[in-house]
Structure formats: structure tokens, C-alpha cells
Amino acid sequence: MATTAQPDATELETVEHAFDEAATTLDLSPDVRERLDLPERELIAQVPVRMDDGRVEVFTAYRVQHSNARGPYKGGFRYHPKVDLDGVRALAATMTWKTALTELPFGGAKGGVNVDPKGLSSSERQAVTRGLMGPLECVLGPMKDIMAPDMGSGPPEMAWMMDEWSRLRGYAPAIVTGKPVVLGGTEGRVEATGYGVALITRSIVHELGWDMEGLRVAVQGFGNVGSHAAHSLSRMGCKVVGVSDVNSAYVNDSGLDVGELVRRARSGIIGHEGMDLEEASNDELLTLDCDVLIPAALGMVLHAGNADDVKASLVVEAANSPTTPGADAIFEERGIRVLPDVLANAGGVIVSYLEWIQNTQNVQWSRRQVDDELEERMRSAFEAACFRAHHDGCTLRQAAYRLAVERVVEAVGLRGHP
Ligand code: NAD
16 A cells, blocks of 8 residues: 655755766766756746736746756746745756757756646736746847746747747747747657657567567656657557546556547546546555556655555656655665656657757758657667666666766866866
8 A cells, every 4th residue: 555655855865866876986076076966057036927817926936057068958847836946956957967868969957937837827827937038038048048848838838938038039939949830849849758758668668578568557647748658658559557647546457548538638628427447546546556657747756655565567757756766776676677767758858959950940840750860869868778777787777877977077078167
């Protein structure tokens, strides 16, 4: 039975733990280590917004730029009531390691605004989005820092950000990625993170000599990433036995009708009348009898208090930092493999890069072109991490971090920073 015990580490401690392990193994000098441990710049802004009823509410927004050693800062922008500085610092550092691991010419950044987007009307979300571009403008730019969607944000927010930037500085679609296609977005970006999760799951399944057909999968979080991952995996032959959202989990031991769940979620239909499923709690979803567990919502959901109850043999981290160091150690001891976030959910930033290329060159790629490039880049990062894990006799997370940290350290050295 799962417990609801508190996580044994914060998101920031989790990311720092992975970095520390790599820094120690690579024997980094104290100055380089300190430099990469701390973000290069942090911006905190208070954003006053006139609400529909005439009141003015003030929202706190953050942008943390962790490293631009390998290229412009790149990272999403989250709209969530739990957004805080430490959480954004963790996410910004994760982006540095993710872009390095996937060999994209970007650094790492992340941002967020402390707000519950579900409590806002569309005009209020637009006002918040335009309002935060004012204070953030000075640190952004198509060759400086490029934002993208994250939890609670999507193409509409990116469209408003792009339009507000254009109003302030002139038309530049490359200022954000994840835009609607008609505004310079790319085919395949909305699906990219979830599809990438499915591709990488298939890669490790083949590596382990398992079969995708009938593989039992549970997905926590049925938003952008979780729903596309579940849909792609069911198309690849997997049996999705459980999914959840913030309210509840929905399970069926014989497999859920994922296509219908996706259709209802996208049409805003509440309830699952007529569908063959049972309701369960989010804790039960995490400990469901399955082969593959995919956390695709918040961080820190797998911790020392529930890792012993996880029944899956493989955890694929679609969310950022869903596994604490305590849970990681338990999984290793129990022989449960973990595909780390920097690898598993990199499809989003890879296709963001492809969108940025199209914007900067003023060209439009086909869906086939985007998907082929995504598949090739995910495969290449997966093979590099597997090779390193095999060579060093370490976990995939340790291998991914060692590769990423090495590449950033090399860039810092070659640029000749003091
Ligand atoms: P989203 O807002 O589209 O969806 C989030 C989902 O999580 C929703 O179904 C929501 O109901 C559910 N959820 C929220 N709180 C929950 C809780 N306490 N328990 C269970 N479910 C809960 O967000 P998203 O874009 O799908 O992002 C999900 C995760 O993937 C985040 O960790 C994000 O950082 C990561 N990620 C997203 C992208 C991207 O391209 N959107 C890229 C890389 C990583």
C-alpha cells in the first residue's frame, strides 16, 4: 500500500545530488564545480494584473538562467500555484544538462509564475502573460534566452509572449518555441515530449529484450506530456492499464481505451460515463501492477516513502525530477531501471530546437522531417547514455549526467572564461 509520506528531498536537492555525483566522479575543480552549481542569473518580478472583475492582483514570476556556456539559454515557462525560486532553479539546471546530453546548441534556463491557471479566464491568462513579458524583456532574446511551454502553459501563452515581444522589440518568432503552427510554430511540437517518451521507452524495451506488445504501462498525469505518451505507447502495442490527473486515477487491468480518454480530455468533457474503467487514488496509480511506470506530472512523487511499493520494473521519467535520491537508491537495490528525465523527456526541447531553426532560417518543415529528426536525436542520446552506463558500470542517470557535465565543462574551458 502506498504511503503519502513527505519526499526525502526537494527538487533542487535532487538535481544537485545528481550533479554532485557527476562532479565528484569527473573530479571537477572546486571553482568549476561552484560555477556550475549556481545559476548565472535570477530574475524575480512582481506582475500586477487587472482581473475581469476590476481588481488588481499581483503575481510573482521567475526566470532563472543557469548556464549559457553551450549557447543561448533555453527552457520552459510554468504556470502553477507551487512555482517558487528553488523549484525554478532546479528546473533551470536540469535544462542545462538536458540540452548538453542531446547535443543541442543551447544552455539551460527555466521560468514560472505563481498562479493557478485553471482559476483564470482566457483574458486574465493573456493579461498575466503580457504583463510578465515587460519585466522579463531585458533578459530574453532569440539569441539570448528562448522560452517554451511547461506545466500549465501551451501554444496560446507562447502566441501572446511572441506577440508582446514583437510589440516591444519587433517581430521575432524565434523568441519562444511551442507557438501555434500558423504563427511560426512547428508541426509536431505539441506531441514532441510525449512522443519522445514513447520512443525512448521503446528503445530501452528493445535493449532489455522485452516486447512492446501487451507491455503494461501506467501514466501519472494526463496533460500534454502524459496523454501523448500514453497515446503513442498504446499505438506501439502497449496496454495502458492506468492513467491519472490531478483529481483521480482511472484503471482497467485489461487496458484503457486511451484514444477515447484523449478525445474526451481534449474536448473538455468531464467524466467517463460509458467507459470501462475504475477510479483509484493517485497513490494507488504509482503502485499499480504494471511493467512501466511513467510519472508525467509533478516532481518528487516517487520517494523513500513509496519506492518499496512500486511494482513496475521500469520507471520512465516524463516529468522533471519525479524521483528523489532516496527512491533512486531503493530502485537500484530492487533492480528497477530508471530512464532519467534529462533523457526521457528531451523530445520537447529537441523539437523546440527544430522550431527555432525554422524560425531563424524562415523555413517550414514537414511533420515527417520533424519526427525523423526527433527520433534520430533521441536514439543517439539514448545510445550514448547506454554506452557510458555500460562502460562506467553506473546507472543511466549517472551516465547521462556525466556526459552532460563533461560537455558543459568542455565548453566553459574552450570559451576561456576566467
Ligand atoms: P500539463 O499542465 O499539460 O499537464 C499536467 C498534468 O498533471 C495534468 O493532467 C494534471 O491534471 C496533472 N497533475 C497536476 N498535479 C497533479 C498531481 N498532484 N497528481 C497527479 N497529477 C497531477 O503539463 P505538461 O506540459 O504535460 O508537463 C508535465 C511534466 O512534464 C512537468 O513535470 C513538466 O516539467 C514536464 N515536461 C514538459 C514538457 C513540455 O513540453 N510540456 C517538456 C519536458 C518536460
